[in-house]
Amino acid sequence: MFTLRDVIQKEIKMDKKKSIIATLSIIIGNPSKRVILLYRISKISYDKGFCKLGILLRNRMILKYGVHISLKADIGLGLELRHINGVVIGDGVKIGKNVVIYQQVTLGGQNLGDSVKNNYPIVGDNVIIFAGAKILGDVIVGSNSIVGANSVVIKNVDEYSVYAGIPAKKIKDLKELSE
Incomplete structure (x- = not known):
């Protein structure tokens, strides 16, 4: 704490x-x-x-x-909300350190009853989530990754990568940039 x-x-x-x-x-x-x-x-x-x-x-x-962040969410230090309108972070969401979130982003369960099953996203460190993205269900967003605007993430996101689209798919590998 x-x-x-x-x-x-x-x-x-x-x-x-x-x-x-x-x-x-x-x-x-x-x-x-x-x-x-x-x-x-x-x-x-x-x-x-x-x-x-x-x-x-x-x-x-x-x-x-207009921001709903659950008191049951676990959010690391360094959170940055670039534009605060419409951000929703659900009960069981876990967010690492130094994460940037833009407006109209939702992180939460994918189905009714997910709060009972604790099916919530886990977001690693140093992640950027652009405007309108939805990260839903029991998925892991790897550290040092980027989720594109208006993407819908329902499967795991690799570390050091860019995902975009509906459903979100890997469009770029950032590993060579990190070295």
Whole structure:
């Protein structure tokens, strides 16, 4: 579990040299940072046993920003929401570190009853998910991969690769670029 300090340093991208006023101005001026901070505070509250406070803050995030991130999701530090409109992250979703998500992205179950079976996506580290992509069901999105805009992922995504289309297929290998 993360502390609020971890969140501010890693996700608001502030270091110890910045003043509190500089940090607050970044949070106030950037809706994406506000949503991430609101989510992290609601998640920390929920996990520490202050469930009603966590749910209240999460509901505010849904109503004010149109972002629904489940308090049961497991999301690593460094999450970046480039455009916050319409992002949905379901109950059992696991997301690694330094993941970038664009608007209208859904990560969740593929069928009714998936919450009982825990059939949710697992997203690795350093993944970029472009606008409108849907990642559904018990799939793994490998680290250092890219999911193209409006793609529907229902099968595993290899590491160091680009997937796009409906259903998503591998269109590029990024391994040679990483070496």
